[in-house]
Amino acid sequence: EAGVTQFPSHSVIEKGQTVxxxxxxxxxxxxxxxxxxVMGKEIKFLLHFVKExxxxxxxxxxxxxxxxxxxxxxxxxKVQPAELEDSGVYFCASSQEARRQGPWxxxxxxxxxxxxx
Amino acid sequence: xxQVTQSPEALRLQEGESSSLNCSYTVSGLRGLFWYRQDPGxxxxxxxxxxxxxxEKEKERLKATLxxxxxxxxxxxxxxxxxxxxxxxxxGRSGGSYIPTFGRGTxxxxxx
Numbered sequence: 001e002a003g004v005t006q007f008p009s010h011s012v013i014e015k016g017q018t019v020x021x022x023x024x025x026x027x028x029x030x031x032x033x034x035x036x037x038v039m040g041k042e043i044k045f046l047l048h049f050v051k052e053x054x055x056x057x058x059x060x061x062x063x064x065x066x067x068x069x070x071x072x073x074x075x076x077x078k079v080q081p082a083e084l085e086d087s088g089v090y091f092c093a094s095s096q097e098a099r100r101q102g103p104w105x106x107x108x109x110x111x112x113x114x115x116x117x
Numbered sequence: 118x119x120q121v122t123q124s125p126e127a128l129r130l131q132e133g134e135s136s137s138l139n140c141s142y143t144v145s146g147l148r149g150l151f152w153y154r155q156d157p158g159x160x161x162x163x164x165x166x167x168x169x170x171x172x173e174k175e176k177e178r179l180k181a182t183l184x185x186x187x188x189x190x191x192x193x194x195x196x197x198x199x200x201x202x203x204x205x206x207x208x209g210r211s212g213g214s215y216i217p218t219f220g221r222g223t224x225x226x227x228x229x
Contacts, residue, residue: 045218056216106217108163
């Protein structure tokens with residue numbers, strides 16, 4: 001079974017440019033999450049999709065970030081325009097339909113390292 | 118606000134030298150404590166979920182335990198391939214439905 005995949009693995013862009021990150025979750029996983037890790041800090045939640053709907057986007061830093069999940073399959077995270085502080089590693093994770101008792105096991109992709117210069 | 122503190126930040130062991138990693142947490146109504154392993158250039162890999170104080174789980178040389186304030190990841194007779202960053206995360210009642218709060222991790226290096 002294929003795991004969570006992310007594209008690109010690395011992206012270097014200039015301040016003010018636009019970047020789109022893509023995540024393909026494990027087939028059949030309704031839940032898709034985006035996280036970000038800034039250098040030296042912990043992984044931080046950005047948002048959560050259940051199928052194509054945004055369940056929680058409380059972690060999105062500001063309106064320069066736009067996430068979509070087309071047809072409940074893959075997801076994109078667009079940053080427009082990018083700022084220096086957006087640099088970091090963006091992780092995507094997926095899990096099966098949530099059950100009341102968990103276990104809420106999330107499977108992470110390898111991440112996209114974004115560098116804004 | 119949920120908080121997770123992991124210690125030590127870095128740990129160097131000789132092969133076969135057992136030790137423990139600590140994860141201290143504050144959370145409103147624990148709904149799960151998670152341990153992940155992360156190798157360089159890869160995403161976190163799920164290891165364990167613990168739900169209540171006193172619970173223990175094992176996987177090969179790893180054993181995770183949980184109290185009301187902290188969790189330990191015990192590594193018995195580690196091997197070089199156990200070298201990785203180990204992440205702890207919690208989910209509490211105050212958080213969103215499926216949002217874990219992560220610690221910064223413990224970087225473990227096991228020398229042969």
